[in-house]
Amino acid sequence: MRAYCEHCAYPLSTCVCSALVPFDIPLDIYILQHAKEASHAKNTAKLVAISNQRTHIVAHNDAERINALKQTLSPNTSAILYPSDNSAALEDHKDALARRLTHLVVIDGSWRQAFGIMQLYPWLTMLPSFHFNSAPQTQYAIRHTQVKAGLSTLEATAYALGCVYNIDVSPLYNLQQAMQQHWQGPKHHRRATKKTNLARG
Numbered sequence: 001m002r003a004y005c006e007h008c009a010y011p012l013s014t015c016v017c018s019a020l021v022p023f024d025i026p027l028d029i030y031i032l033q034h035a036k037e038a039s040h041a042k043n044t045a046k047l048v049a050i051s052n053q054r055t056h057i058v059a060h061n062d063a064e065r066i067n068a069l070k071q072t073l074s075p076n077t078s079a080i081l082y083p084s085d086n087s088a089a090l091e092d093h094k095d096a097l098a099r100r101l102t103h104l105v106v107i108d109g110s111w112r113q114a115f116g117i118m119q120l121y122p123w124l125t126m127l128p129s130f131h132f133n134s135a136p137q138t139q140y141a142i143r144h145t146q147v148k149a150g151l152s153t154l155e156a157t158a159y160a161l162g163c164v165y166n167i168d169v170s171p172l173y174n175l176q177q178a179m180q181q182h183w184q185g186p187k188h189h190r191r192a193t194k195k196t197n198l199a200r201g
């Protein structure tokens with residue numbers, strides 16, 4: 001059986017605690033996580049959640065919590081990161097958002113999964129939705145299919161926080177880098193992994 005770190009909840013072999021620098025954020029973030037993402041070893045949503053107290057991961061099929069969330073969110077004080085024909089550029093609205101936002105919703109899943117979640121909960125489309133105009137390119141190389149204009153969930157969340165509140169989000173990027181290094185590993189480890197895979201056929 002795999003041993004897990006008690007603190008970060010990742011397997012001990014990929015524990016990110018040494019890179020963890022907790023920081024405060026000025027609003028509540030709800031990450032609607034597709035159920036299939038929850039068990040994905042390279043998922044970055046959990047990294048966001050362990051870095052601060054105000055990020056909450058909600059499984060997309062957890063009807064009770066989703067319903068509670070629906071009661072909490074109001075179009076006046078909430079927003080969702082979801083690019084669509086109706087979404088606006090986050091960069092163009094950052095000052096207004098910084099004044100009024102109390103809740104931000106981020107969807108954690110592939111494009112298709114995110115679309116499915118929006119269909120499942122049409123009330124989400126009532127929230128002001130935003131896309132990015134000038135986000136940096138992803139630094140997350142260990143997964144190929146990412147949502148949010150090619151960004152990982154962590155990167156999208158970090159970019160939004162940095163853009164709207166101008167806060168230093170480098171602790172988040174450092175966490176992602178730490179996790180990524182576990183997977184890439186030093187070169188001799190990489191070769192060893194390859195051999196193991198071949199042996200397994």
Ligand SMILES: [Zn+2]
Binds near residue numbers: 006009
């Ligand atoms: Zn840990």
